[in-house]
Amino acid sequence: MVKNFEALIIGAGQAGGPLAQKLAAQGLKTAIIERRFVGGTCINDGCTPTKSWVASSDAAYAASRAPNLGIDIPLFKVNMAKIKARKDEIVHSFREGGERRLKNTPNLELIYGEASFLDNKTISVKQADGELVLVADKIFINAGCRPFVPNIPGIEDIQVLTSHSILELQYVPEHLLIIGGGYIALEFGQMFRRFGSAVTISYRGGQFTSQEDPDIAGGLEEIFKLEGINLVPFSQPTHFRKLSDQYVEATVSIKGESQYIKCSHVLFATGRIPNTEALGLENKKIKLNDLGYIEVDERLETSVPGVYALGDINGGPAFTHTSYHDFTIVYRNLFENGGLSAKDRLVPYCIFTDPPLGRVGLTELQARNRGLNFRVVSLPANYIARAVEKGDTRGFIKVIVDTDTKLILGVAALCTDGGELMTILHMAMAANITYLQLKYWIFAHPLYAESINNLFGGIE
Structure with a gap:
């Protein structure tokens, strides 16, 4: 059976879903193909489920610290089955809402199945x-990515968890070994430590989050050590052995020497790979790069005119908000003469540890490598009145400013409400507001935002 459409979307993720609705609203006969669940990784396996679990782990941490604030809580219990049930309810609500919106959109057909290209403009849906x-x-194309698990000897004999499958646990692991040092490893590591697991994090480099400045990574590492998380830098697993139904032994190479770690569960947080194999792009004109991502130009168009790739699958910053922004670029260029480009856009992100790390713009190392004339401004959280009042002075704010123009070049806010503070400064960057203006800005007292006055107050 052959059906003709004016527009096809592969994948109902954070770009595909809203784009399909917008195209249909323009009067185009549109179909959106989804092989699994509406909402993509964000709703089903990423942001929504993990942040619902983070909320539960934060509640456990708050209960453990309540005596510091004069509130005695003699006993609390982590009910993992209830935590999972709450997560599932939120995920199903979001997913079903998205599916309902697509099904109720005129000119739009939602088709479930596995999509692959027969030729550059013909799709087979199994x-x-x-x-x-x-x-x-x-x-x-908004087909996304999936977790990558490397092929390590012995791995076939053990049960491996990924950032997707770990979300189905209904109990707290006794000892969770996490392989990887990126934001997925950090969020799950802290989360399960607060649920009650012993947690070991093994990562290849000398610091967490290799893209961050060393002082930022060091701040995160210190916070994790204070919570009793075992950190094993300069390490990588070389072999796994199943000891029993309950335990696994991991052989880990640390600077060439083997060390053995006994654990109950192993989570691989070793990155993600694009879902391009099933798309049948072999011998098609749609080009892939060496890592399997679809190549696009700054307007997100592939090497085939009229075929676009949005979200994680095009190899850009792998964030939900980037995927959604891809949608806005493509749609506005097609229908609003936007003339928009994905090149050099200022993409913020937040690592949802506690405290969170909000990041946007250049790091200190990047500014130095570019030979810029800059200055580093920082403020420890114990100089933030609101942080002292709330009893949580972990972390600091760090900002890179241009010495000549007085503009903000980069922000790292590792503190309570760090993501919100970063967002304020991100908007200032986009509006070319100088740090001198923010130095004398009127912020309501006593907000975390007020710390921006103190942050820049020391610059003469």
């Missing part, structure tokens, strides 16, 4: 009861 063939002049 379904349980057969195959559909869809043809369209405009095609938008």
Whole structure:
């Protein structure tokens, strides 16, 4: 069966879903193909479920610290089954809401199945009861990425957790070994430590989050050590052995020497890979780079005119908000003469540890490597009145400013409400507001935002 459309979207993620609705609203006969769940990684396996769990782990941490604030809580219990049930309810609500919106959109057909290219403008959709063939002049690929698990000897003999499968646990692991030092490793590591697991994090480099400045990574490491998380830098697993139904032994190489770690569960947080294999792009004109991501230009168009790739699968910053922004670029360029580009956009992000790390712009190392004339300004959290009042003075704020223009070049806010503080400074960067203006800005007292006055107050 062959069906003709004016627009096809592969993947109902954070770019595909809203784009499909917008295209249909423009009067285009549109279909969106989803092989699993509406909402993509964010709703089903990423932001929504993990942040619901982070909220529960934060509650456990708050209960453990309540005596410091004069509130005695003699006993509390982590109910993992209830935590998972709450997460599932939120995920299902978001997913079903997204599915309902797509199904109720005129000119839009939601099709479930596995999509692959027959030629540059023809898509095969494999379904349980057969195959559909869809043809369209405009095609938008939002097929996302999935967790990567390296092939290590012995791994086939043990049960491996990923950032997806760990979300199905209904109990707290006795000892969770996490392989990787990125934001997924950090969020799950702190979360499960607060739920009651012993946690060991093994990572290749000498610091967490290799893209950050050493002082930022060091701040995160110190926070984790204070919570009793075992950190093993300069390490990588070389072998796994199943000891029993309950325990696994990991052989870890640390600077060439082997060390053995006994644990109950192993989580691989070793990055993600694009879902391009199933798309059938072999011998098609849609080009892939060496890592398997779809190559796009600054307007997010592939090497085939009229075919676009949005979100994680195009190899850009792998964040939900980037995917959504990809949608806005493509849509506005097509229908609003936007002339927009994804090149050199200022992409913020937040690592949802506690305290969180809000980041945007240049790091100190990047500014130095570019030969810029800059200055580093920092403020420890114990200089923030609100932080002292709330009893949490962990972390600091660090900002890179241009000495000549007085503009803000980069922000790292590792403190309570760090993501919100970063966002304020991000907006200042976008509006070319100088740090001198913010130095004398009127902020309500006593907010965390007020710390921006103190942050820049020391600059003459």
